[in-house]
Amino acid sequence: MKSKVRILVVDDEKEILRAIRRMTFEIDLEMDYLASAFEAIKAFNDNPYDIIICDIKMPDMDGIKLLTYIKDNFPTTSRIVLSGHVDGNFIFNIIKNSIAHSYMYKPWDNDKLISLLNKLKSARTIAINEDIMEVVGSIDxxxxxxxxxxxxxxxxxxxxxxxxxxxxxxxxxxxxxxxxxxxxxxxxxxxxxxxxxxxxxxxxxxxxxxxxxxxxxxxxxxxxxxxxxxxxxxxxxxxxxxxxxxxxxxxxxxxxxxxxxxxxxxxxxxxxxxxxxxxxxxxxxxxxxxxxxxxxxxxxxxxxxxxxxxxxxxxxxxxxxxxxxxxxxxxxxxxxxxxxxxxxxxxxxxxxxxxxxxxxxxxxxxxxxxxxxxxx
CATH class of the missing domain: 1.10.3210.10 (Hypothetical protein af1432)
Known part of the structure; x- marks a missing residue:
C-alpha cells in the first residue's frame, strides 16, 4: 500500500505552479509540478499518479488531449481541470464526456481546492485496499x-x-x-x-x-x-x-x-x-x-x-x-x-x-x- 496519494499539477504558467505549491505545502500529499503536457505523459509512463490537475490552454498539447490520454491509459487516475475557461457549455462537455471528474475555476478558492483534494484522497483511502479505483475509474x-x-x-x-x-x-x-x-x-x-x-x-x-x-x-x-x-x-x-x-x-x-x-x-x-x-x-x-x-x-x-x-x-x-x-x-x-x-x-x-x-x-x-x- 502506498503511504501517500501522488498528485501531478500541470500548467505552463510557472506562477500558478508556485501558488499551488505554497497552498499545498502542509498537506500530507506527494505533489509534483510540470509545465508541459508532454512531460506529464512521460512522468505518467514512468510512474502513474493518483490525481492529475491540469490547465486547458497549454502551448505543446492542450489539457483536453492530455486528460483524454490519461483517461484512456490510466483510468484509475482522478482528473481535475483547473482553468480560466468560464463557458458553461465548454465545461459541460468536459464533464459529460468524462474527460475530467471535476472542474475548478481560476482564480481558485484555496479552501475549495484543498477540500476537493482531500475528498479525492478520501475516495482512494476507501478504495485502496481492494483496488476499487480500478473499477470506479473505468465507469463513466x-x-x-x-x-x-x-x-x-x-x-x-x-x-x-x-x-x-x-x-x-x-x-x-x-x-x-x-x-x-x-x-x-x-x-x-x-x-x-x-x-x-x-x-x-x-x-x-x-x-x-x-x-x-x-x-x-x-x-x-x-x-x-x-x-x-x-x-x-x-x-x-x-x-x-x-x-x-x-x-x-x-x-x-x-x-x-x-x-x-x-x-x-x-x-x-x-x-x-x-x-x-x-x-x-x-x-x-x-x-x-x-x-x-x-x-x-x-x-x-x-x-x-x-x-x-x-x-x-x-x-x-x-x-x-x-x-x-x-x-x-x-x-x-x-x-x-x-x-x-x-x-x-x-x-x-x-x-x-x-x-x-x-x-x-x-x-x-x-x-x-x-x-x-x-x-x-
Whole structure:
C-alpha cells in the first residue's frame, strides 16, 4: 500500500505552479509540478499518479488531449481541470464526456481546492485496499431502468422547469446521480444538493444532451429481462427510499428534507453497480458499500451521502459522524429486508431504537404501518 496519494499539477504558467505549491505545502500529499503536457505523459509512463490537475490552454498539447490520454491509459487516475475557461457549455462537455471528474475555476478558492483534494484522497483511502479505483475509474456513466427510458422518450425534449423530468429523476438513482454530478461540476461555488437545484443549474440544451446519451445507446439501459435478481433489487431499492422518507417523519415528527431524499435514493448505488459491472468485479472481493462510497466520493457527492453508502450495513462503526442519518437508513434497510423475506441477520435494531428513544412496541407498530403504506 502506498503511504501517500501522488498528485501531478500541470500548467505552463510557472506562477500558478508556485501558488499551488505554497497552498499545498502542509498537506500530507506527494505533489509534483510540470509545465508541459508532454512531460506529464512521460512522468505518467514512468510512474502513474493518483490525481492529475491540469490547465486547458497549454502551448505543446492542450489539457483536453492530455486528460483524454490519461483517461484512456490510466483510468484509475482522478482528473481535475483547473482553468480560466468560464463557458458553461465548454465545461459541460468536459464533464459529460468524462474527460475530467471535476472542474475548478481560476482564480481558485484555496479552501475549495484543498477540500476537493482531500475528498479525492478520501475516495482512494476507501478504495485502496481492494483496488476499487480500478473499477470506479473505468465507469463513466451508470445505466438506467428500461421504464425510465420509456418516460424519457415520451417527454423528450424537456424544459428546465418540467415537473415530469423531476419525477423521472426521483425514481432512477443512476439518472439522478448523473444530473447531480454534472450540475455540481458546473457550479464549483455553490454545489446543488437536491435534484430540483441540479435541474435549475442546467440549461434546456444541456438537460436534453444528457438524456440523448441514453436515447442513443442501448447499453446504457439495464437488462431487466434476463436478470430476475436485478428486478427484485430494483423493487427493494425503491421501497427503501419510501421507507426512509416515512420512517423519518415518524422518528422526527417532520417531513424529510430534499437533501435527505436524495440520500435515500442514492445511498445503495453500489449495489446497483454490483449487478451491472459483475464482470469487472468477479476476480475482486469488493463490497458494494465501498464501491458505492468510492464512486460517490470521486464524483463529488455530499459527505453525508458517502457516509451512508459506506456504513448503512455497519451503523455502529466508530467513524460514523451523522448518527441520526446513518441509523435511520440502517433501520430502514433492516425493515425493508423483513418485508422482502430476507431479514438481515445479527442486526442490532434495538440499539437504534434506544438511540431514537423508541420502545420495541413502537417498532412493531412502525413495521405494520410502513408495510401497509409501502408494500401495497
Amino acid at each position: 456513466i451508470l445505466p438506467i431502468h428500461p421504464n425510465t427510458l420509456k418516460m424519457i422518450k415520451s417527454g423528450y425534449p424537456f424544459d428546465e422547469d418540467d415537473e415530469k423530468l423531476y419525477s423521472i429523476l426521483c425514481n432512477d438513482p443512476a439518472l439522478a446521480l448523473r444530473f447531480i454530478h454534472i450540475a455540481n461540476s458546473l457550479n464549483a461555488v455553490l454545489k446543488p444538493s437536491t435534484l430540483s437545484k441540479a435541474i435549475k443549474n442546467l440549461t434546456k440544451d444541456q438537460i436534453n444532451k444528457i438524456l440523448e446519451d441514453y436515447l442513443n445507446d442501448k447499453n446504457l439501459v439495464l437488462n431487466m429481462v434476463e436478470s430476475s435478481d436485478l428486478q427484485i433489487f430494483w423493487s427493494y431499492m425503491m421501497n427503501n427510499k419510501e421507507i426512509i422518507i416515512r420512517l423519518y417523519k415518524h422518528l422526527f415528527d417532520k417531513a424529510i428534507s430534499q437533501e435527505y431524499k436524495l440520500i435515500a435514493l442514492l445511498f445503495d448505488i453500489g449495489q446497483l453497480m454490483h449487478f451491472e459491472y459483475s464482470n469487472l468485479l468477479k476476480a475482486k472481493e469488493i463490497s458494494h458499500e465501498k464501491l458505492g462510497a468510492a464512486i460517490l466520493n470521486l464524483w463529488g457527492m455530499p459527505s453525508d451521502l458517502i457516509e451512508c453508502a459506506l456504513y448503512h450495513n455497519d451503523p455502529y462503526n466508530p467513524n460514523v459522524t451523522n448518527k441520526d442519518l446513518v441509523y435511520l437508513i440502517a433501520l430502514s434497510n433492516y425493515i425493508n429486508s423483513i418485508f422482502h423475506n430476507r431479514e438481515i441477520q445479527g442486526f442490532d435494531w434495538r440499539g437504534i431504537l434506544e438511540y431514537f428513544g423508541k420502545e420495541e412496541s413502537d417498532f412493531e407498530q412502525i413495521i405494520d404501518t410502513l408495510k401497509m403504506k409501502v408494500m401495497n
